Amino acid sequence: MSATTTYNGNDTFHGWAASAKGAPLVLQEMTLKQWTEDDVEIKISHCGMCGSDDHYLCESWGPSTYPCVVGHEIVGTVTRVGKNVKYVKVGDRAGVGAQSGACQRCENCLTGNPNTCSDLKGFILTYGSRWPCGTPSYGGYADKWRGDQHFVFKVPDNMTNEIAATFFCAGITTYAPLKRTDVKAHSVVGVMGIGGLGHYGVLWAKAMGAKVIGMSHSDKKRDVALELGCDDYIVTSDKEDRKRYFKKMTHILCTGTSPDFQWEPYFDLLKVNGHFINVSLPKWDFPPFHTYDILKNQVFIHGSAIGSPNEIREMLKFAAEKNVRPWIQKYSMKDVNKAMENFRAGKPRFRFVLEN
Ligand SMILES: NC(=O)c1ccc[n+]([C@@H]2O[C@H](COP(=O)([O-])OP(=O)(O)OC[C@H]3O[C@@H](n4cnc5c(N)ncnc54)[C@H](OP(=O)(O)O)[C@@H]3O)[C@@H](O)[C@H]2O)c1
Ligand SMILES: [Zn+2]
Ligand SMILES: [Zn+2]
Structure with a gap:
């Protein structure tokens, strides 16, 4: 039976x-x-x-x-x-x-x-x-x-x-790629999109010892992002704001973008051998990039699924230990x-x- x-x-x-x-x-x-x-x-x-x-x-x-x-x-x-x-x-x-x-x-x-x-x-x-x-x-x-x-x-x-x-x-989708790409003390992690996934990105990167920059499509979340633990905050469409991090980030975790997304402004933020990690899955496709743009700074582009x-x-275990x-x-x-x-x-x- x-x-x-x-x-x-x-x-x-x-x-x-x-x-x-x-x-x-x-x-x-x-x-x-x-x-x-x-x-x-x-x-x-x-x-x-x-x-x-x-x-x-x-x-x-x-x-x-x-x-x-x-x-x-x-x-x-x-x-x-x-x-x-x-x-x-x-x-x-x-x-x-x-x-x-x-x-x-x-x-x-x-x-x-x-x-x-x-x-x-x-x-x-x-x-x-x-x-x-x-x-x-x-x-x-x-x-x-x-x-x-x-x-x-x-x-x-x-x-x-x-x-x-x-x-x-949300937790695992952001924890796994940050861990895999060795985020640690002295890493500088930009988190694009401070939503469900993005807020975890901030929490994990902080718990791993990094400096964390909240990167949002508007100014609306500035205060709450700082309260969440971001060390700084930039509005992604603001060129002057972005300039402050020219070649300073070791990682960018992308959890959300607008349909007008272009690669170059983000590659500009990465240090040599920096990591651009995409976990977002919007309904539009990312645009092409200029081949030379990924060569000149030896950028790694990653995707990650859950x-x-x-x-x-x-x-x-990590969340329990670090009280995330x-x-x-x-x-x-x-x-x-x-x-x-x-x-x-x-x-x-x-x-x-x-x-x-
Ligand atoms: N890879 C995976 O395995 C995996 C797993 C789960 C989810 N996902 C995907 O990850 C993405 C994020 O999921 P989520 O649950 O974090 O969603 P969510 O809470 O809605 O967060 C998405 C964020 O995108 C940002 N964003 C950027 N440009 C925007 C615009 N023009 N209009 C509205 N929001 C904009 C917003 O943050 P700001 O306001 O701060 O810009 C928003 O909070 C989704 O595409 C989802 O399907 C992937
Ligand atoms: Zn999900
Ligand atoms: Zn299988």
Whole structure:
């Protein structure tokens, strides 16, 4: 007899679903993936609101699949585990980020980088993908999540669920590339876009010992960015402001740009062998750059996608050690449409977290 038939619970959940591009989110009963012995079920207490949720609901990256339930900064209590599950047990508090599955066979998976799994069917995004059983994957604007243990992480004891949630996307997406490019004391890190990801970029770079420059598209966040820990602040469109950092930055972490983005003003800010790291995923493409511009100062250009499970565990440890805590504002899950409206208006300081 299969585990599914002996289970006393059920295979449905309630999620705040969109039925079409831009449609309001409506609570509806939906079907969970088919249970396997590698699965974990979580009663969701909190879910953060990511820029990618907005992109998916607005179809910034192409057509989305409906109905969809977005949300990939999920935290709650484990209510069920399959026989093969070793990472968490029933009763643990646990989180899930933007990835819920990987093929575990391709070279990227086998070398510890399943966040870059190259098997398009094996790579399962927390929402907008399909599980091997054929059921669509659904995210955390919901009461329940079910999925693969390999992408479920125990929440550290000294962290509440509401604080833990946003680490699983915004946190890891910014921690991993800063760590990989060796940000440390004497690094000078410019963080472009002081939003959900960007504010984590500031917190991590400070915790790694760097000097941090907030780089924002307007002057509106100056005070709050300094309060967050930035050592200085520049408005990216202001040429005079930028001049102060001509060839002074070791790293630029780009979490947000305007459609008129050009490379040259940012290359000008980097020291020799400096790193430009892009984690943003806007609906427009970056423009071409002049080949000589990357040669003359030996610039490294990086992209980074979320982070691997090992990097997630390392991040949680680092956050606990350095007491890195995101700035969040809570909304009741039932007010998700209001929260999304305020998110689109650029109001979060700096991450909205939905609470069941
Ligand atoms: N690489 C990955 O794995 C990964 C993971 C998660 C998210 N993402 C992507 O990362 C991006 C940021 O996500 P997020 O959750 O941090 O979003 P967010 O909270 O909305 O932050 C984006 C920031 O972009 C900045 N921005 C620059 N020019 C802007 C303009 N003209 N209009 C509005 N904002 C502008 C804003 O900061 P200022 O006001 O300070 O300029 C804004 O706060 C999204 O594209 C998302 O899809 C990528
Ligand atoms: Zn995200
Ligand atoms: Zn793979």
